[in-house]
Amino acid sequence: MEKVYNFSAGPAMLPEAVLEKVQGELTNWNGLGTSVMEISHRSKEFLAVVDEAEKNLRELLSIPDNYHVLYAQGGARAQFAAVPMNLLGSNTIADYVDGGYWAASAVKEAKKYCTPNVVTVKTEIDGKRAILPAKDWKLSSDAAFVHFCPNETIDGIEIRDLPETDKPIVADMSSTILSRPIDVSKYGVIYAGAQKNIGPAGITLVIVRDDLLGKAKDFLPNVLNYTTLVDKESMFNTPPTFGWYLAGEVYKWLKEQGGVEAMQKKNEEKAALLYDFIDGSDFYVNNIHADNRSLMNVPFQLVNPELDAKFLAESDALGLKALKGHRDVGGMRASIYNAMSLEGVQALVAFMKDFEAKNA
Amino acid sequence: MEKVYNFSAGPAMLPEAVLEKVQGELTNWNGLGTSVMEISHRSKEFLAVVDEAEKNLRELLSIPDNYHVLYAQGGARAQFAAVPMNLLGSNTIADYVDGGYWAASAVKEAKKYCTPNVVTVKTEIDGKRAILPAKDWKLSSDAAFVHFCPNETIDGIEIRDLPETDKPIVADMSSTILSRPIDVSKYGVIYAGAQKNIGPAGITLVIVRDDLLGKAKDFLPNVLNYTTLVDKESMFNTPPTFGWYLAGEVYKWLKEQGGVEAMQKKNEEKAALLYDFIDGSDFYVNNIHADNRSLMNVPFQLVNPELDAKFLAESDALGLKALKGHRDVGGMRASIYNAMSLEGVQALVAFMKDFEAKNA
Structure with a gap:
């Protein structure tokens, strides 16, 4: 058939070379005679996948040692709830930079847990939609964290500035992660649904700074508790092993690309x-x-x-x-x-x- | 290589014929020139997968019309939190039949949300581990629901009785679902992590009786809210499309097997x-x-x-x-x-x- 180019916003296309490798080894992975989908997440073979993926991701994004690399489920939508439940502590206020559709969706979920201070950043310049410079964002002085979404998938808008704050910055990077270098040390939490730049839908990358752990609400389900995920190495529940493996293959491919x-x-x-x-x-x-x-x-x-x-x-x-x-x-x-x-x-x-x- | 037989408890083996089909069409599904992993969950092609899977599952398990078939993420562990948050309403007590490791894990999570009445059912007969008959289970008269796990994967124990109650029965069927006929009408909620009898790890089947909706706690994350999942047809967040598709292939295979x-x-x-x-x-x-x-x-x-x-x-x-x-x-x-x-x-x-x- 003719060459197909797939411009889907997500689930999105995967690197052709990765998909072909996955196809080739789908029924007999690593010489085991079984699919990678069929083996225990605690088997030595799968743990080797996990270790290599972590090593490569840390290298790709230069992730400092005081950050944990975690995998969760439920996409960015689950993180919209997990972030306030993990980070608020006794605080009741958090800043939410309102850059577009996904930022606004995060606010809706956050309202269950806190009073979001919705920070106006949208403007118009020469009749075009634009974002105010960070110096003009009205952040709250008593927010537990500042949430923003640097790339709005639906609006097609990017926020290139970082919030000017000493509070932990939380970024929904679902659609920009791994598309460029980032300075992880500037963030408290980075999360990203996999289905754009990481792998298939169904696995969520969460990068958390160590000092932000241990403040979870009592009613936070353990599957979304960052401390539990750290303690159980993202295997508190059976993880989506196929997605994790595929993410690892994408990380290898990214390294090969430079x-x-x-x-x-x-x-x-x-x-x-x-x-x-x-x-x-x-x-x-x-x-x-x-x-x-x-x-x-x-x-x-x-x-x-x-x-x-x-x-x-x-x-x-x-x-x-x-x-x-x-x-x-x-x-x-x-x-x-x-x-x-x-x-x-x-x-x-x-x-x-x-x-x-x-x-x- | 020699024939391999994989006795993994989960992620477990998938039907050979299903895996071979998936492999064959992994890079070009349905003649689209892309993988099923790479298309939108809202595309007409994927919605056809969803519809066929639902039709086949309803047929396989004779699911009555007043039950919703939902897909969530986070495995049974997420449901350990979701069940009480969805079903308790203003009640603070629920019965938890203590049949083994997984039943006890459900109790641990439930303690965040209610006072679980842990129902002793373990006994010994002739030096062998056994389960008391249901007539001897001491259920609470004011429980919101009765939770049990009919097959304990780790203990190798099955509970063949159903709780004798007029309260909604909630069953963790992660390791028995689709292994035999069940009378769905006797249950309020049935849930099952996919990675044993349904498909790959990372997708969770939830079957919910209609009248149990609408009682969710305010702080329940929407990704785990049964009412939200019903309203959004299990697409509130981007679902794990590959697992959903693969579950659909397993349902077709099961029908072919009789x-x-x-x-x-x-x-x-x-x-x-x-x-x-x-x-x-x-x-x-x-x-x-x-x-x-x-x-x-x-x-x-x-x-x-x-x-x-x-x-x-x-x-x-x-x-x-x-x-x-x-x-x-x-x-x-x-x-x-x-x-x-x-x-x-x-x-x-x-x-x-x-x-x-x-x-x-």
Whole structure:
């Protein structure tokens, strides 16, 4: 069949080389005669997977020793509840930077546990959606932590600033993790659902600074308690072993690609190609200010939305898949995570050019 | 390589035919040119998987219309917290039938939310571990529900009676689900981690009677709220799509095998073969009374435990994998879920006979 490029926002495409390796060894992993899915999470073979994955992830993100690498379940949505229950202690206030759809969803869940101070950061510059500089964010002086989502998958917005605070910074990095270097030491907690840049849906990475442990609410379920996860090495309940293994394969692949520095370069190149084309066209539009455009999720609209259905049908027929925008935003969205090749974005731009020529 | 038989307690073996199908279509599912892992959970292709899985599961277990079929994350351990938070309402007492390791683990978690009335059911008959008949269980008159675990994976104990109560019965069926017919209408909630009889670790089946919804605690995380899962069709957070798809493949396979009635016959035959051999030997012993022996998990000991290591090394070398007993019980354990063939159990018995002949 023709080459397919999959622009799904998540569950998203995985690196082709990783998927092929996984397929090859799916029924006979490591010479055991069984699938990696069929062995005990406590077997020496699986524990070797765990150790290698941790080593590689720590290397990729330069994770300091005073941070724990944990795996949980329930995605970012579960962390929306887990974060306040783990971190509030006796405090009742936390700052929530309101950058978009996912930040707002975190606020909704947080209201069960605290009084979120919703920090206004959205603005407009030259008619484009933008984010205020961090110096203008009105943080609370008595917040237990500051929560933000540096990349809003649905809005296509990135927040490049960090909150200016001495409180623990908590970041939902579901859609940016591993797409560039980060300074982990600036964060208290980083969490990320796997299904964009790590692996398949169903496993959640949580990186927690050591000093934030031990403050959990009594009613926090143990499966979401960071201290329990530390004590039980993320095996308090049977972990999603296949996802964990696959994440480990993605980490190895990332190292082969040159690490997150190389990914950043490639991701910037891919995003520039697409944004530059959109900006040079009167047929397509992106309504996010250049300073806050996401490198990972590129929403765009046809100036004439009556052509949307035709655009989607024709792109799909050419193997450019899952370009439909989120129902809350409309139009189109191209998610171009680590696993998307430059060729994929080139193919998309070529199609867009052709479609414009035929329909403008 | 030689044929491998995998007796892991969980994550456990999957049906060979299912794994081979999954392998074949791993990189190009449904002709889409992508993996089933890489598509949106809200795509029409994945929703077709969901619908077919639900239809087949309802058929396999004859699930009445007033029950919801839900999928959650976090395994049975998450349900240990979710059950009381969802079902207690204003009540503060629940009955917990104490049949073994997992029942006791559920009690530990429940203590965060209520006063569990721990119901003694363990006894001894003729020097063997056994379970009291249900008429002798001292249930509380004011419990919100009665929790029990019909198959204790670690102890190798089955509780064949149902609690005699008009309260909602909640059953952790992680290791028995789909191994035989059940009368779902007798239960309020049935839950099961997938990694024994359903699919890979990381997805949890929850079957909930309609009238039990709507009583959740305020602080229950939405990812564990049955009402939220019903409202969002188990897609409040991005579900573990690969596990869901694989569960659907297992349901199809079960139907091809003749459904759960046929599985019960096969499972009884497998278990009888192994228990009869053990009972006829002076070299091996199983310390569970015949009435309460698990059809799924068969723990056994060598009368001379000094031979344990030799037994495990030699069985492993022959492709009889993961026979080491749980660290809390010692000795050996053969888990013989649906996916284990009669040939596998025959191979195990042949080895045990041979080992006995050489070492008795």
